[in-house]
Amino acid sequence: MTDPIDVEVQKHGEDSIQRELFGTRLGFILAAVGSAVGLGNMWRFPYRVAEGGGAAFVTLYIILTLCLGIPLMLCEFSVGRRTRLSPIGAMRREGGGAWPLVGFLGVLTGLLILSYYSVIAGWVVRYGIEGILHGFAADPGAYFEQVTTGVAPIVYHIAFMVLTITIVSVGVEKGIEKASLILMPVLFTIVIGLAVWAATLVGSGEGYSFYLAPSFEELLNPTTLAEAGGQAFFSLSLGMGAMLTFASYLSRHENLNREATTIAFSDFGVAFTAGLVVFPVIAALGLQSQVSASTVGALFIALPGAFVEMGTMGRVVGIAFFFALTVGAVTSAVSLLEVVTASMIDEFKITRRPAAIGAGTLILLVGLLPATSLDALGVIDSITEWFLAVGALCMTIFVGWRMKDPVAEMVDGASGFFAAVVPTMMLFVKFVMPPIIAFVVFWSGRNAFNTLVTTLTGGG
Numbered sequence: 001m002t003d004p005i006d007v008e009v010q011k012h013g014e015d016s017i018q019r020e021l022f023g024t025r026l027g028f029i030l031a032a033v034g035s036a037v038g039l040g041n042m043w044r045f046p047y048r049v050a051e052g053g054g055a056a057f058v059t060l061y062i063i064l065t066l067c068l069g070i071p072l073m074l075c076e077f078s079v080g081r082r083t084r085l086s087p088i089g090a091m092r093r094e095g096g097g098a099w100p101l102v103g104f105l106g107v108l109t110g111l112l113i114l115s116y117y118s119v120i121a122g123w124v125v126r127y128g129i130e131g132i133l134h135g136f137a138a139d140p141g142a143y144f145e146q147v148t149t150g151v152a153p154i155v156y157h158i159a160f161m162v163l164t165i166t167i168v169s170v171g172v173e174k175g176i177e178k179a180s181l182i183l184m185p186v187l188f189t190i191v192i193g194l195a196v197w198a199a200t201l202v203g204s205g206e207g208y209s210f211y212l213a214p215s216f217e218e219l220l221n222p223t224t225l226a227e228a229g230g231q232a233f234f235s236l237s238l239g240m241g242a243m244l245t246f247a248s249y250l251s252r253h254e255n256l257n258r259e260a261t262t263i264a265f266s267d268f269g270v271a272f273t274a275g276l277v278v279f280p281v282i283a284a285l286g287l288q289s290q291v292s293a294s295t296v297g298a299l300f301i302a303l304p305g306a307f308v309e310m311g312t313m314g315r316v317v318g319i320a321f322f323f324a325l326t327v328g329a330v331t332s333a334v335s336l337l338e339v340v341t342a343s344m345i346d347e348f349k350i351t352r353r354p355a356a357i358g359a360g361t362l363i364l365l366v367g368l369l370p371a372t373s374l375d376a377l378g379v380i381d382s383i384t385e386w387f388l389a390v391g392a393l394c395m396t397i398f399v400g401w402r403m404k405d406p407v408a409e410m411v412d413g414a415s416g417f418f419a420a421v422v423p424t425m426m427l428f429v430k431f432v433m434p435p436i437i438a439f440v441v442f443w444s445g446r447n448a449f450n451t452l453v454t455t456l457t458g459g460g
């Protein structure tokens with residue numbers, strides 16, 4: 001796993017800006033998994049499942065992760081590795097014309113996502129700290145409300161952004177690789193342990209059937225399909241050039257298809273296991289009404305309930321959980337800021353530190369809005385979900401129809417099965433994916449519009 005790849009700094013493209021590269025293949029995988037695995041798996045997935053039809057959502061999510069997620073990730077990887085540029089420059093070089101706009105959209109999306117992602121990460125940090133100081137609250141619904149209102153969420157958001165900015169200023173290798181290497185496995189181990197524990201709870205059956213037994217009608221609901229697609233893109237960090245940017249730090253001869261498959265399965269595994277914790281716990285502890293009052297808080301209401309139930313042990317597990325989740329959030333936040341920072345470095349020819357600080361400060365300021373209003377958070381979340389779908393559609397069309405010989409880039413470094421399927425996969429990218437993703441774009445645009453209108457007219 002740890003075979004070293006190109007360590008020396010290389011010149012990229014026609015200009016002579018030096019570009020850092022990942023030190024090891026493992027470093028790349030961990031950084032990409034670190035980007036994918038985060039609040040999207042632990043917080044957003046259960047929340048979207050709770051809101052959007054339970055098991056039908058889960059089923060569509062699995063199908064879309066495999067059928068759209070893996071090929072799309074391969075598309076982003078191939079553009080990033082070929083151009084060795086961040087999204088705007090990459091689209092300019094390979095596509096020309098108006099294509100760089102897709103890169104701009106990605107940068108805007110990253111900026112907006114991080115603005116509220118950091119707020120939620122702030123809640124996570126606070127749960128961890130309060131767990132250490134006082135233990136977990138016996139009334140998780142009321143506690144969630146307390147955590148998300150007032151000045152505290154602003155303070156925690158600022159602290160989290162400062163941490164993210166610091167890591168990104170230090171640079172790709174030192175910052176991202178080390179953080180991912182140590183704590184991703186810890187997070188996964190805790191979540192598996194919790195899922196096993198949840199299975200022993202009396203009364204968890206209803207939670208499992210909500211989560212795992214789909215109704216046929218819901219499967220055919222276009223909104224559920226669009227939401228599952230949006231969640232798949234979000235969770236896999238696709239549609240805004242994050243994976244493209246990571247691959248731009250990758251030397252040649254990596255098996256891109258195998259990496260995309262590994263990353264998608266790991267990401268799916270964590271999200272699915274998170275659901276195996278959250279839903280049985282909600283059912284067994286009778287937290288349904290508290291969760292439906294605030295679906296956004298499904299994770300934050302279910303888990304402290306579980307930790308209290310587990311007694312002293314629960315406190316230790318809970319603290320470890322929130323600590324590991326903080327790290328998961330940091331590695332994803334780093335990748336979001338990295339997209340914006342790398343674009344500024346490439347576009348303005350400035351160095352990493354001012355780019356990271358400038359972009360990070362802007363995001364910190366935008367984040368003051370979601371930090372003070374859950375409604376604003378919901379609106380930005382649904383608008384960015386739509387942006388991700390638009391980005392995903394453009395990327396698919398770009399690689400399918402515009403990029404020169406994408407198959408050559410995709411198979412470079414691949415072998416066996418992973419190389420053999422690429423030509424067929426490209427047909428899929430060209431002809432099948434665009435209409436499906438266009439459908440997701442239409443419905444998630446409609447969702448975003450409805451959320452915006454409901455919130456503005458005071459109905460949300």
Ligand code: PFF
Pocket residue numbers: 035036037038039040041110113234235236237238240241242243332333335336
């Ligand atoms: N995939 C991350 C998560 O699931 O938490 C969030 C994310 C990171 C989305 C990077 C998009 C992105 F470009």
